[in-house]
Amino acid sequence: MSGDVAVDVRGVSKVFQDDQGRQVHALQEVSFQVGRGEIVALTGRSGCGKTTLLRIIMGLEHPSSGTVEVDGTPVNGPGVNRGIVFQNAELLPWRTALGNVEFGLEARGLGKAERREAAERAIELVGLGQAGNRRPHELSGGMRQRVGIARALAIDPAVLLMDEPFSALDAQTREKMQAELLEIHQRTGKTIIFVSHDIDESVLLADRVVTLVPDPGRVHGVLDTRLGDSIDLDERRGSDRFARRRHELLQLVHGRELSEQDGVSV
Incomplete structure (x- = not known):
């Protein structure tokens, strides 16, 4: 993968200080690579540092x-080559x-006409072309999250980062958003890294899953979860x-440990 690496995480450790002044080791020597155009999930039990890693x-x-x-x-701060979608x-x-989608483009200094054109493309991409003039209180939870995805996509990042983007949605809306994410990936070819507590979601959507274990957060294994070319969730789930x-x-x-025969690398 070395010739086609989009994201290279090398030996990342993170130490915090708690309220009592004690050191908390959130991450320890985390290393993995993400290929260009790949979807990778970060999963593991609570406290293993998934969100901290995504923020890094x-x-x-x-x-x-x-x-x-x-x-x-090297990543030294936020940049336009990365977009993020929060929970x-x-x-x-x-x-x-539409105005929310334009927000990130304003920070880049784009002119009004160029901002509007990019925002409209992103709104169309997430299927909200008819709702661009609505304000957040007029949108459902799923529609608001689509706006968040459109806002991240509007800057045309090389890498899309997502922190449990569907966890606050009801089951039906969540499944619809999962299907739409696969459609967006198919149409754009973006590299996507997302955090999820949901085992089914991780396997359904990701090409590979990086599993972290806590105390301190570290990589326990990387599982190849590619389910073929179909983006139909029912077909994937039924395989x-x-x-x-x-x-x-x-x-x-x-x-628990798995062998390389299971498609796991460590």
């Missing part, structure tokens, strides 16, 4: 040691959906490979 890749936090590179360039869209209530990979991922999440 975004440049919102700095590692205590180790490095992150995106397309060969809750956190939209500006006084702006329309024998899905059932096997789901079982293997559960074992990894609970700290």
